[in-house]
Every structure is written in C-alpha cells, then in structure tokens.
Amino acid sequence: MRRARRASGSPLPEGAPLATVEPVKGALRLAALCPVAVARGLREGQALAEARALHPDLLVMDRDPRAERLFLEGLADWARRWTPLVALDGERGLMLDISGAAHLFGGEAGLMRDVRQRLSAQGLTARLALAGTAGAAWALAWHMEGGIVASGAERAVLAPLPVRALALAPAVAEGLTRVGLKTIGDLLDRPRAPLAARFGAEVLERLDAALGLVRAPITPRLPAPPYCAERRFAEPIGDDATIARVSLWLCQALARRLAAHGEGARRLDLTLYRTDGTLLAVTARAARPLREAQAMADLIAARLAALPEGIDARFGFDMMRLAVIEAAERGETQLGLSPQTGDAEDLARLADRLGARLGVEAVRRVMPRDTHIPEEAAASLPAAAGGAPGDSEGWRLFREELAAPRPITLFPSPEPVEAIAEVPDGPPLRFRWRRAAHEVARAEGPERIAPTWWTAPDEARMTRDYFRVEDHNGRRFWLFREGLFGLETPTPRWFMHGLFA
Amino acid sequence: MLDENKRAAIAVLRRDVARLERSALGLPDAGPAPLGFGAPDVDAALGGGLARGAVHDVLAAAEGDAGAVLGFALGLAARLDGPVLLIEDALSRGEQGLAHGPGLAAMGLDPARLLFVRARDARDLLLAAEEGAECRALCAVIAVLRGGAKAYDLTASRRLALAAARGGVTLFLLLPGLREGVPTAAVTRWRIAAAPSPRPGLWAGGVGPPAFDADLLRRRAGPPLSFRLAWSAHEHAFVRLPLSRDRPAASAGGTGASRAPRERIAAA
Numbered sequence: 001m002r003r004a005r006r007a008s009g010s011p012l013p014e015g016a017p018l019a020t021v022e023p024v025k026g027a028l029r030l031a032a033l034c035p036v037a038v039a040r041g042l043r044e045g046q047a048l049a050e051a052r053a054l055h056p057d058l059l060v061m062d063r064d065p066r067a068e069r070l071f072l073e074g075l076a077d078w079a080r081r082w083t084p085l086v087a088l089d090g091e092r093g094l095m096l097d098i099s100g101a102a103h104l105f106g107g108e109a110g111l112m113r114d115v116r117q118r119l120s121a122q123g124l125t126a127r128l129a130l131a132g133t134a135g136a137a138w139a140l141a142w143h144m145e146g147g148i149v150a151s152g153a154e155r156a157v158l159a160p161l162p163v164r165a166l167a168l169a170p171a172v173a174e175g176l177t178r179v180g181l182k183t184i185g186d187l188l189d190r191p192r193a194p195l196a197a198r199f200g201a202e203v204l205e206r207l208d209a210a211l212g213l214v215r216a217p218i219t220p221r222l223p224a225p226p227y228c229a230e231r232r233f234a235e236p237i238g239d240d241a242t243i244a245r246v247s248l249w250l251c252q253a254l255a256r257r258l259a260a261h262g263e264g265a266r267r268l269d270l271t272l273y274r275t276d277g278t279l280l281a282v283t284a285r286a287a288r289p290l291r292e293a294q295a296m297a298d299l300i301a302a303r304l305a306a307l308p309e310g311i312d313a314r315f316g317f318d319m320m321r322l323a324v325i326e327a328a329e330r331g332e333t334q335l336g337l338s339p340q341t342g343d344a345e346d347l348a349r350l351a352d353r354l355g356a357r358l359g360v361e362a363v364r365r366v367m368p369r370d371t372h373i374p375e376e377a378a379a380s381l382p383a384a385a386g387g388a389p390g391d392s393e394g395w396r397l398f399r400e401e402l403a404a405p406r407p408i409t410l411f412p413s414p415e416p417v418e419a420i421a422e423v424p425d426g427p428p429l430r431f432r433w434r435r436a437a438h439e440v441a442r443a444e445g446p447e448r449i450a451p452t453w454w455t456a457p458d459e460a461r462m463t464r465d466y467f468r469v470e471d472h473n474g475r476r477f478w479l480f481r482e483g484l485f486g487l488e489t490p491t492p493r494w495f496m497h498g499l500f501a
Numbered sequence: 502m503l504d505e506n507k508r509a510a511i512a513v514l515r516r517d518v519a520r521l522e523r524s525a526l527g528l529p530d531a532g533p534a535p536l537g538f539g540a541p542d543v544d545a546a547l548g549g550g551l552a553r554g555a556v557h558d559v560l561a562a563a564e565g566d567a568g569a570v571l572g573f574a575l576g577l578a579a580r581l582d583g584p585v586l587l588i589e590d591a592l593s594r595g596e597q598g599l600a601h602g603p604g605l606a607a608m609g610l611d612p613a614r615l616l617f618v619r620a621r622d623a624r625d626l627l628l629a630a631e632e633g634a635e636c637r638a639l640c641a642v643i644a645v646l647r648g649g650a651k652a653y654d655l656t657a658s659r660r661l662a663l664a665a666a667r668g669g670v671t672l673f674l675l676l677p678g679l680r681e682g683v684p685t686a687a688v689t690r691w692r693i694a695a696a697p698s699p700r701p702g703l704w705a706g707g708v709g710p711p712a713f714d715a716d717l718l719r720r721r722a723g724p725p726l727s728f729r730l731a732w733s734a735h736e737h738a739f740v741r742l743p744l745s746r747d748r749p750a751a752s753a754g755g756t757g758a759s760r761a762p763r764e765r766i767a768a769a
Contacts, residue, residue: 346638347584347616353632354618358625364617366602378602383616392613399606406607408572409598436565442698444707470708474697475565498598501572501608501695501711501732 017055020063021048031063032092035125065091074278075124076221081273081319082115084228087218093141095134095218104232108148122277131157134218135210139165139184154211159185166206172199184210225269225323229253236275236316243272243304243311243320248297250322255293264289264330270300272311273319280312284356287348287383289330295349302356351383367391368398372449374410374466374497404447405468407478407498414495417479424485424492427467431479433496438471445469446481462488468500476500515722536577536671539738543728547717551577551689554669556634556662558687560679562694562714567597567677569695572608572711574643574673576732576739579610581671583640586633588618590626592648597677608711609734623649627657634664634672642672650676651683658685690719696729699742710734712742 017037021028028048030037037058042051051058068091076094079086082105085097098111105111108130119126129140131149139158140146143165149157158165161184164173176199181187187195187207196204209216229250237243247270258264266289272280284299300322304311355363366378368391377398419431427443445467462483470476478498483489537543537550544550551557561570578585587600599619602612618633620626626646633642642665646653653674665672676682682690693716698709711732718725729742 343583343638346636350586350632350636350638351616354629357628357632358618358620362619362621362625364619366612366615366617368602368606368612374603378612380602380617392611395602395606395612398603402603402607406603407598407601408568408575408604408608410601410604411598412594442708468708470698471565472697473563473565474695474712474714475568476695476708476711498601498604499568499571500604500708501568501575501713 016057016059017042018059018061019051020061022063068092073221078273078277078279080222080271081321082111084222084224084323085218085220086222087220089138093138095138097134097218097220098130112148118277133210133212134216135166135206136212138167139210155188158210159183159188163187166203166210168203168206172203175199176203225325226263226327227254227257227265227324228321229257229323230319230321232319233317236313236318238311238313238316240304240311243317244297244301246320247300247304247322248293250320251293251296251300254322254324255291255296258291258324258327258330261327262329263327264291265296265324265326266290266328267324267326268296268300269323269325270303271321271323272313272317273321274313275315275318278314280317282307283325284352285360286352287355288345289328290352291330295352298349299352299356302353306357306359355383368394373451374406374449377406404444404466405500407468407476407500410478410498411496414480414497417494417496419479419481419494421481425465425481427469428479428494431469431494433477438475438477440469441472441474442470443467449480466497511722533669536580538577538730539580539736540728540730540741543730543739543741546726547720548722551671553671554666556658556665556672556674556685556687558658558682558685558690559673559675560682560690560692560718561677562680562692562716564678566694567593569711569713570675570677570693571597571600571643571645572732573691573693573713573715573730574675575605575608575610576711577671577673578641578643579608579737581640584614584616584638585610586616586618586629586636586639586642588620588626588629588633588642588644590620590622590646590648593645593677594619596647597645607734608732609737623652627652627661630672630674631661631664633668634661634670635668636670637668639668639670642670643675644673645675645677647676647678650679653683653685655684655686658687662686662688687719688721689717692716692718696731696742699731 017040018034019030019037019042020032022031024045030042030044030046030048030051033042033044040055042055042058048060072088072091072094076086076088079094079096083096083098083101087095089095102108102111105114112128112130115128116126127141127146129137129146129149131137131140132151132154136149136154136158139161140149143161163176163181163184163186165184176187181190184207187203192204205214208214231246231250237246254265264286266286268284268286270282270284274280282300282303284303286299290296290299351363360382363383364380365383366380369377369379371377415433417431417433419428421428425446427445428440430437430439432438446465449464449466451461451463464480464482466478466480468476469479476499477496478500479494480497481492481494483492485492533553535548535550536553559570559574561567589599600617605612605615618629620629623646626644630642630644633639653676658674661672661674674687680692694714696712696714698712709731713730714727715730716725716727727744729744730739731742733740
C-alpha cells in the first residue's frame with residue numbers, strides 16, 4: 001500500500017499580523033497570512049481594504065511568486081531527507097511518497113513528528129496529513145486539520161468532505177454542488193456512468209485514486225536515484241575526518257549493491273543535510289562505471305576538497321546521503337588480466353580525480369574531425385563524458401591525409417599581425433607580432449584553406465592562405481593572410497594562428 | 502678540477518645515496534632505463550639519457566622560444582610508450598596557444614595518448630602534475646607553467662619529485678616565461694631555444710623539421726652541456742646537428758654568457 005504525506009506551508013515571521021497581498025480582479029487581496037493574522041480572524045482572499053479596516057496594524061507585503069517557488073523547491077530538496085520521492089504540489093504544498101521510509105523514523109507517527117519538529121525548527125507552519133493515497137492525504141491537509149488516515153479508512157474519512165477536496169477543477173466542483181452533490185460521500189453511492197457522462201471522467205478518476213482503487217503515483221521533482229545510501233546522526237557532525245569516514249562507509253554500502261546488480265556508478269551525488277535546514281551537495285562524475293568503494297570515496301573526497309570555502313558545516317550535519325544518479329552496466333573487475341586493462345582503468349580514475357578537483361570541463365581529450373578548417377580539425381571533449389576514448393586509428397588517418405604540417409599550438413583566436421609581403425599573394429618578408437619585429441628567413445606555402453560553402457554567408461569568412469615561416473632566430477610560426485587580394489578584399493589582413501617547434 | 506678517479510668515486514657515492522633514499526621511501530631499487538634522445542652521442546654524454554620517474558625543468562632562452570620548449574618536451578614524450586598528461590595553465594593559452602592535436606600528430610605523438618588538462622593557475626597545475634606523477638598508468642607528464650611560476654619552488658618541486666619517483670612517471674615542467682629558474686629538486690634543467698633550419702640540401706630550402714638549441718644547465722653529475730638537435734618524426738628520435746661556428750657551452754651558473762648563443766646565431 002502506498003503511503004503519501006502532504007505538507008503545506010509558507011514562511012512567515014512571528015510578531016504583528018502579517019500578510020502578503022496580490023492583485024486579484026483589480027483588487028488587492030490577502031494571499032498568505034501569518035498565524036497571528038489567522039488568529040485575528042483574517043482569511044485568505046479577503047480584500048486588503050476590508051482587512052485594514054478591521055486591523056489597522058496589519059503588515060502587508062507584496063506576494064513574490066518567484067521567491068515562493070524557489071523557497072518551495074529548496075524545501076522540496078531538503079525534504080528528500082525523508083524520502084527521495086518528493087513532488088511539488090501546486091504553489092504551496094509538497095507531496096512525499098514515503099513508501100518504505102516510515103520505519104526509519106519509528107513508524108508513521110514518528111515520521112510525522114520528525115517532519116513537524118524540523119519544519120517548526122525552521123519557523124514554518126505546516127498542516128501535515130498522511131494517508132494511503134495521495135488524494136486522501138491532499139484532501140485531509142487542505143480540507144481538514146490533517147492527521148493520519150489509517151489504512152482502509154479512506155472511505156470513511158473522505159465521505160464528509162466537500163467535493164472540492166478531490167482537487168477537481170473549480171467549474172466541475174461547482175457543477176456538482178449545484179445539483180446537490182455536496183460531499184464526497186454523496187458521490188460514493190451514485191451510479192458511475194451518468195456521473196462520468198455529465199461531469200467528465202475526471203471526477204471518477206480522482207475518486208478512485210483517493211480511495212486507492214487505482215494507482216496514482218506522484219511525479220517527483222527529481223527522479224529517484226537507482227542506488228542510494230544514507231546515514232543519520234544523533235549528534236550533528238562537521239569535521240572533515242568524520243565526513244570522510246561516513247562517505248567511505250556509504251560508498252561501501254553502495255559498492256555492494258552495485259556489484260550485486262553488475263553495475264557501476266557514472267554519477268554520484270553526495271548530499272549533506274545541515275541542522276538548519278539547508279544542504280550542501282556535490283556531484284562527482286566517473287569516466288568509467290565505478291564500483292570500488294575506495295575509488296568512489298576518493299572521487300567524493302576530491303570533490304569536497306575542491307569546494308572553494310571548504311566544507312561549511314555551520315551548526316553541523318545531521319544526515320548524509322550518497323546517491324548513484326547514473327549507473328551503467330559493468331562487468332567484473334579484471335584483475336591482472338592484462339596490464340593494458342589495468343592502465344586504462346587507472347587512467348580513467350586519474351581523469352575522474354582531476355575532473356573532481358579542477359572541474360569536469362578542465363580534463364579533456366581530443367578527437368580528430370573530418371574537416372580542413374584548422375579551428376575545427378580537433379574536437380576537444382571532456383574526458384569524463386566517457387565519449388572521448390583515444391582514437392589512434394583516426395589520428396593515423398588524419399596525419400596521412402594532412403597535406404601540410406600543422407602547428408603544435410593554436411591560438412584560441414588568431415592574432416592580428418602587421419606583415420609586409422613582396423607580392424600580394426606571396427609569403428611575408430617581415431612581420432610584427434606583439435610589438436616584436438621578425439625577419440622571415442624561410443617560408444613554406446601557401447596552403448589555401450577556403451571557407452566551407454555551407455557556413456552561413458553572413459559569417460563572411462574569407463579564404464585563408466597559410467604560411468609556415470621561420471624567422472631569423474629559427475622560430476617557426478603559422479601565419480595566414482585572410483582574403484584573396486582583389487577578389488575578396490582589396491586589403492588582405494595577416495594573422496598569427498599557431499606556433500611550430 | 503677533480504680528476505677522473507675522484508669524479509667516478511663521487512658518482513658511485515651519489516648512486517648509493519640515491520638507492521638509500523629510494524629504499525627509505527619504500528620504492529623499488531632499480532629505476533627504469535633512462536629516456537634516451539635517440540642520438541647516440543647525446544645519450545652517451547648523458548649516461549644513457551634522462552632519468553625516468555623524476556622531474557626535468559625546461560626553460561626558454563627567450564620569450565619567443567615557447568614553441569621550441571613545448572616541442573622539445575613533446576619529442577621526448579613521443580619516445581616513450583604510454584599515456585601522457587599535458588597540463589596547460591590559463592596564461593599559456595593566451596601567450597602561446599593551446600596544444601593542437603593535429604600538430605602533435607604531425608610530430609609523431611599520437612594525440613590519442615594524451616589527456617589534456619586546462620589548469621586555471623599555478624596551484625591547479627601543480628596539483629594536477631602531482632596527481633599525474635603518481636599515476637603509474639602514465640609514462641610522462643608535461644606541465645606548461647606560465648602564470649605564478651613562483652609557486653614552483655624548492656618545496657613544490659620536491660613534492661613533484663617524490664610523486665614522480667613513486668609513480669615512475671617522467672615529469673617535464675616547462676617554464677617558458679623564465680630564463681633563470683630558482684633552485685628546484687629537478688634532476689636536470691634545460692634551456693631551449695629554437696634553432697634555424699639546417700642549410701639547404703637536406704630540406705630543399707623550405708622550413709626544416711623541429712630544431713632546438715638545448716643547453717643542459719644543470720644535472721646531478723657532470724658539467725653543463727649543449728646540443729643542437731633536430732626532431733625526426735619518422736624515426737621518433739632526435740638527431741644531433743652540428744653547431745654552427747664555435748658555440749660555447751652554457752656556463753654552469755647560468756648567468757651572463759647564457760644569453761650569448763641566441764645572439765651569436767642571430768648574427769651568423
């Protein structure tokens with residue numbers, strides 16, 4: 001049986017009555033109220049003018065839907081401490097699928113207590129409901145005082161509630177009420193076919209889902225990770241050594257389960273839950289599916305070490321969760337089968353460690369590409385993406401097909417050079433680059449590289465004549481003249497594009 | 502000046518000390534065969550070649566020699582088998598460009614063997630170099646350090662040297678922005694300048710193969726040496742070229758006379 005719990009809450013400071021307002025149909029109306037305002041008898045949807053008249057000391061703020069949304073999303077991520085399956089419910093609620101999670105907190109009542117405590121520790125007022133179906137929990141949270149619905153009691157609990165509690169479209173709920181079907185109980189014993197014909201299939205679907213007659217899983221904000229291990233602490237922890245130890249312990253737990261399924265981790269997320277309701281999360285990626293606990297722990301440690309401000313525990317962490325976000329099939333580790341395999345493995349580990357320390361984008365491999373445009377001839381790809389294995393054969397072919405030498409370094413963008421050539425389409429005689437004058441002693445070229453015709457015409461790329469030149473000191477450069485003299489441009493320009501050894 | 506016997510005795514003692522150091526660190530007794538240049542007389546002069554599992558500093562004779570410095574290290578790495586880690590810092594990308602796969606392929610160094618790291622600064626670069634030096638799967642690490650080269654001091658180099666010894670990885674620390682380096686734990690220090698293509702005949706007047714004036718400024722045992730070398734991509738080996746005129750060896754201190762060869766050739 002599925003169990004779902006619902007929490008609705010908004011952050012409200014204590015003190016004088018406070019409300020947020022938003023314009024509804026031309027008038028400012030109260031959107032959310034603090035407990036003090038509720039106690040004074042104010043209610044949501046009330047016109048601000050009326051509320052002000054009753055309570056002149058009412059504090060008012062404009063509603064900020066974006067901030068509310070961000071807050072709710074943050075809360076949703078934090079709520080993953082109870083279960084990985086957390087969904088946003090509209091603008092003001094969260095839906096948690098706690099199937100199989102309640103026992104960790106001493107049962108459903110214990111779970112509710114824990115949620116309530118932690119929410120109120122953050123200054124949040126919430127109405128909590130827990131039921132066997134998402135629909136029943138929703139109805140209870142929004143239309144009663146919340147609480148726990150015992151398994152099988154959904155029918156009895158829902159019957160006296162208004163039909164609105166089925167989360168129907170307002171027009172449908174209104175239509176039902178108008179014909180005298182005011183409570184859910186009124187619907188329960190009606191013939192189904194006429195109901196569906198008159199008010200749409202939605203009514204019956206919602207009813208069946210709320211009663212648990214059909215399965216209606218929630219749609220979590222973040223997908224549930226395939227593997228996940230966590231540890232909670234009675235006393236908050238914060239020192240690096242303890243975190244490292246727990247992280248290794250979590251890796252060991254995951255490693256066993258990965259091995260049992262013949263899989264390895266491609267992406268690991270470590271989430272550290274602070275006692276103040278915030279969290280610290282790091283992601284580590286592996287070029288090859290990882291299954292060795294120590295290797296996974298090393299990767300996580302490298303990632304934590306790369307945090308610019310170190311591990312900021314503030315008042316301590318009371319929970320750590322390690323999740324495999326991406327897993328991939330992996331065979332048994334081939335120990336000592338061939339030195340090459342071991343080396344490839346070591347190399348992948350090195351790429352992962354460096355990626356974790358310096359950023360995934362910083363560790364790269366290059367792949368040959370079938371183009372004569374120099375900037376595009378080598379594709380540089382992050383090594384951790386796993387899609388960039390060494391392509392020796394590709395490079396061998398590339399080298400064979402190369403008509404002229406290529407420089408060992410290439411400038412990210414060609415640098416302008418002042419050059420003097422003897423004839424308009426000849427090699428330069430001398431040139432000035434970065435304020436230094438170079439006399440050309442030898443030159444090879446031109447190697448004419450035309451722009452590909454399919455590049456966008458507005459890019460206006462011109463033909464380049466490349467020269468490999470050697471100056472009077474023996475230094476070699478890769479220069480090009482852009483634009484064919486007289487045809488493409490009256491004044492071709494020169495650029496420095498790379499260096500030769 | 503020491504006579505031959507004394508020099509030999511010192512060499513033996515040095516080897517013993519090195520062995521004791523290695524055993525104290527729990528390292529295998531005999532290191533791998535040295536990395537030769539492929540030019541018989543050069544290798545003979547170096548006692549077989551460059552020590553592997555150690556750090557080698559490579560400086561540039563002048564600002565414009567950055568390409569030669571990189572080419573020299575790439576050639577040496579091409580003579581080894583196995584993956585190479587090439588680390589470039591952010592400043593070197595602007596100053597000398599990023600290593601270009603097709604150019605490495607043209608030099609005979611298969612780009613598929615390379616793992617490239619783009620380091621933001623000296624700290625990242627040294628960190629990556631140390632990680633790489635400890636990785637037994639690698640044969641060499643080439644690190645191009647331009648920004649904040651001061652971070653590469655005796656302490657930092659010692660860390661790298663220990664890591665290189667543990668991993669058996671040969672580490673080339675390229676300092677193209679430096680003419681003189683501070684003392685480091687590197688076993689050799691080179692200063693590289695681009696060398697002009699040899700006279701027409703061999704290369705028909707065009708631009709010749711990569712060529713270097715390599716000054717070995719410092720090594721564990723023996724006086725400084727100077728070679729003019731060309732890289733043969735086909736043979737995967739350096740070829741020794743005759744020095745034009747009477748080019749003097751660089752002085753041991755690396756001061757004063759060290760800049761002379763550059764100007765001398767320029768005037769030739």
